[in-house]
Amino acid sequence: MPELPEVEVSRMGVSKHLTGKSISNITVRTPKLRWDIPTDQLKTLIGHHVVAVSRRAKYLIIETDVGHIIIHLGMSGSLRVIDIDTPLKKHDHVDIAVGAKVLRLNDPRRFGAVLFSNIDGQHRVFDKLGPEPLTDAFNALHLMHKCAKRKAAIKLVIMDNPVVVGVGNIYANEALFLTGIHPLTPANQLTESQILQLVNTVKDVLAAAIKQGGTTLKDFSQTDGKPGYFAQSLFVYGRDGEACMRCKSELQTIKIGQRASVYCPKCQPTLI
DNA sequence: CTAGAGGCCTGCCCGC
């Protein structure tokens, strides 16, 4: 599932193929993913140049001088830049053609989205987003402020988009393990030191994953380079019942907010 | 305001 690192790696890969090129065609084969796809609005971009490919949270933004295409990969989306005559695969929903190449969105579970915004870049999906995790806007003071009035589990709080964007289930689990914080700890019970550590660890884990993704996902001309790149360096995610890599205790799984949370009962002791 | 639950959707894995 694409988390922020994979979206960022996708952005870099896609950007070099699209930036400066003119959009020659847009094909929408599926009328609706998570939301209706605004085909008519998207088609107004045909003939215009891509000036940049940017990112906000897990949204990719293909910018032209007359409007933007917003893409979310959801749970199972992936982007490829391939020759325009490449045969379609199952779940290939949208094509954005630039010359002889095409950016093709494939998304089996259809949790993704393709949206349109004017050149002002505004869209309701951006309205309630917190700071980017890799910027200074996400800092200990900010998280302390957000945690102070919440007794919800810290794992839920760092996965809450208004608090900080781009921290999905995988990296929430990892960051809490690396800081030795039990995922169920009420947010308002964390010490200042723990919050500072957590902020730094979230940044480190995401940055490291982007670096790794860069090594395996750099070639977007390839047909389906099944990532799986983050699996190698995970300490807890997907390792339920296995031995903790630090203390050899058996990793445990609990459900928090309907999501699997894997942790080490010894390295991440319950508060009190 | 926060908290909790439901729903979207398909592939995959398990048990029978």
Added chain:
DNA sequence: TGCGGGCAGGCCTCTA
């Protein structure tokens, strides 16, 4: 071998 059920999971939306 086939089939049903459960699960995964970001994020919006609804209810309390």
